[in-house]
Amino acid sequence: MTRGAGAVDGAPSAAEAVARGERGALARAMNLLESTRPEDRQTARALVDALAARPRPGGQVVGVTGPPGVGKSTLVGRLLGDWRARGWTVGVVAVDPSSRRSGGALLGDRARMAAPGRERDPGLFIRSMAARDRLGGLAPATFEAVLALRAGCDRVLVETVGVGQSETDVTTVADTTLVIVQPASGDTLQFLKAGLMEIPDVLAVNKADLGAVARRTRSDLRGALASLGREDVEIVLTSAADGQGVEALAEALERHRQAQADRLPAAREGRLREQVARRFRELYGTLAADRLGGEAGLLALLAALPVETAPGALLDALVARL
């Protein structure tokens, strides 16, 4: 038996196992998606195309970002606990930056996300990924991983570290974007300045145990959102330390999902096309992209195609136009 990523025994049965949410199958699928070996890429493409067509009904992909040190991992851990208590299975992709120098990476505080007692929980799958050479906050395989996990889990959560401008990247894979900040810190100001107010669908102000400062921060944020015409963004006060506000946060995320439910298939198709266009540019270069009319041209071509869900097939269709 092959021990590499190719251990998946044929795409169709692997896809079935992933769709059933089997933990071992999820792990093997991730190994495959992350592999750059040509033979693995073939299998991976078939697997992703099969899974992309069958997201879990009522499912949701939540993207999480925010500056470092705001208690993100711990709050995410609490949120996962809440979701699990509702009976939902959960898949997590946590992305950390890679070193430009060595290519190595230190990956997340995964243990802080998986609270004690949940280590044998078959309904919670956590995968850490290194961003590799991507400048943005996401790893090359993140999008494919999301498509696979979306088929096998009721909730998918993508966490990225907040460094520089890359937080916005998470919105390109998420149905709902959650931004976590802490009260009245320099980070919060930075966050306001960085123009990140455009991205959240839900905002969590963590460390709400700071009381008045937290409430003041909430009203500051509310004001800033209003000036952008984004009064619809819910702001939740949370405390990762004692779990306060976590249920409210879960409910806010759920309300956003319900509010967006009608628009979801179209939104997901739009994001898929953007990802395919981006992948095309990565693989074939700016010259090739320009030949097909640049970003706008690529998206228009993709929108005109009859295939709606399979990223591999969409990519092939673009290549065929070259």
Place this chain on the structure above:
Amino acid sequence: MSERAASQAAAQGRRDRPWVMRTYSGHSSAAASNALYRENLARGQTGLSVAFDLPTQTGYDGDDPLARGEVGKVGVPIGHLGDMEALFQGIPLAEMNTSMTINATAPWLLALYVTVAERQGAARAALRGTTQNDLVKEFLSRGTYMLPPAPSLRLQSDVVAFTVRELPHWNPVNICSYHLQEAGATPVLEVSYALANALTLLDAVKGRSDVPEAAFPEVVGRISFFVNAGIRFVEELVKLRVMGRLWERLTLERYGVQDPKLRRFRYGVQVNSLGLTEQQPENNVYRIALEMLGVVLSKRARARAVQLPAWNEALGLPRPWDQQWSLRLQQILANETDLLEYGDLFDGSREIERLEDALEAQVLAELDWIERQGGVMEAVGTGAMKQRLVEANAARLRRIEAGEQVVVGVNRWRESAPSPLTASDDGGILTVDPAAEREQVARLEAWRAQRGEGEVEAALTQLKDAARAGTNVMEASLRCAAAGVTTGEWGRTLREVFGEFRAPTGVGGQGGEVRADEGDGLAKARRAVDEVSGALGRRLKLLVGKPGLDGHSNGAEQVAVRARDAGMEVVYEGIRLTPEQIASAAEDEGVHAVGLSILSGSHLELVPRVVQLLAERDLGHVPVIVGGIIPEADRQALLGAGVARVFTPANFDLNAIMADIAGLVAERHGRAA
């Protein structure tokens, strides 16, 4: 009588009283440790220093799944009042000075101690000793915390408030800089973190309604420190003089304490273990002696209590004879030399003064930095302080690897004749009988069977109510002690109220990254990692984890950081993981190798279990690599159980280890593919 003899006799007449001499000890069971204490006292030790095992330190019963392999290993297991009574059987606590290295569960162990003392007929006012009770350094370095930072600080101050009222001769807190140095802290970091920590605690106590304003100077006077002293003993001597100077100043400026006696910097010490070597371990005797000079030479900054490690700590647990050898060093220094006959030898030295001023300025700058991080508790939560320690330790290791920092027998003068000291049948170390855990669990079960459940329930309810209401938990803990509550029940009750916590690992991002130069060890390791990553189709991914309750994560952190610098993707899981958690993580993460670090001696129980669980998940091909203080016989046993490599402190060349891991993965991959 000759003139010389007469002057000697006169000098001896005004000799200073020597420091309290202790030996940090305890293992296997309360009865075995009791025998050891009595032996040590008979040999002239003047105080007790109790080492508790990890389940006791973290609030678990001996039969808890997390306690597996840890019972009686690094200290004595105390599961309930019966164990505590057995521990001090025949030792009159009214006459003892007992130091207890206990932190997260300090309120509980103090409650047990007070109860046993009272049953011996001792008055509370007669009790002398120390509870370490410093949680900040647990988050930063030692890892035996139990609750999140805020409730930890509160329990800590509960003990302070209780002792101020009830135990007039007790030191409720030993602020530890010791473990910071063990984690790699420079003198600047050690002094500033310890001082900031002490002030944070005092601020918390100051806000309490049960500590009257008038009693506060007394509280300040109760704070003592537990420091480290390394081989650079002049620097250490200066460090302690500066700590003293700053403590006197800060307590005056911040709290307005007028009585100089209450502002005095009092400290006990255990000299450095981090620098003790596995190679040519006999050299450690000299190191220990020199390190001790740093804490006794200057009268102004002399330790109140000293405990010395044993020469063989890098090999395994010291035997009673090894500890006796260390005690004799103290006795010779205090009694045979003329050290205690003079005033301070360094006052007025221009060189010492210059060093003091320089260090003080750096410490004040560092205190400002902590302030800018939002204070100690905030910086603990974000991992900012921890990260600086990890970086400082990485720098230290790099200097040793590069030979810039000489360690005799390690990176210089390595050749040695065979040592007769390690040639004995026991390999020169103490082995804890594996039956100790079974016997402790049996005693625990018998204890539970004979106690009155009604009173246990009532006492635990009182504890829970006190925890929720914010009233001092000591009263309820005393009731729990008398009712026969177990350590695990006490811990579980508080965990239920306050929740659990995992401290930040300090390992993350790009901090402290090392540059590789053409042809050096790191460049070679990177090439090996790149090559195998190419063959694998994705970058070599390594899981680093610490199974069991051992919280000394310095080694694991350094391995994780270096693996990243060698180009691996590293999943660092932090401390206190069950074998099940590690195996699940290895599967989820699709790692190519698993590295485990264990220093508590529980490797024979925990490591084979990880190997077995990996095999059950069809991951038998993933090599398991173990690092820690592993005696030779155990090494063979681990290799026999399917472990791919065993590394000990002698393997200080991290780059070589990284290249070796890459080679192992390549080999496994080639073989299996």
